[in-house]
Amino acid sequence: MEVLKVSAQSQPKMVAGALAAILRGKSTAELQAVGAAAVNQAIKAIAITRGFVAPNGIDIVTVPAFSSINIDGEERTAIKFLVEPR
Numbered sequence: 646m647e648v649l650k651v652s653a654q655s656q657p658k659m660v661a662g663a664l665a666a667i668l669r670g671k672s673t674a675e676l677q678a679v680g681a682a683a684v685n686q687a688i689k690a691i692a693i694t695r696g697f698v699a700p701n702g703i704d705i706v707t708v709p710a711f712s713s714i715n716i717d718g719e720e721r722t723a724i725k726f727l728v729e730p731r
């Protein structure tokens with residue numbers, strides 16, 4: 646499974662392009678975001694991705710979940726989005 650890390654400065658269209666490439670390869674992806682602004686960018690990217698892959702007949706499903714990650718030796722709570730073709 647591919648893991649894409651999304652930050653508040655991530656461009657949703659760029660993340661969507663990477664996510665679409667993964668999904669076209671019939672794989673599952675995980676987006677990780679820490680903080681409200683990063684989660685916002687991740688959700689935008691998922692919505693844009695749906696528009697990118699729908700013409701190829703790919704419908705996607707997203708499952709949000711909490712995840713604990715380690716950033717610079719500090720334990721943080723992230724929101725992860727599991728994205729896969731339906």
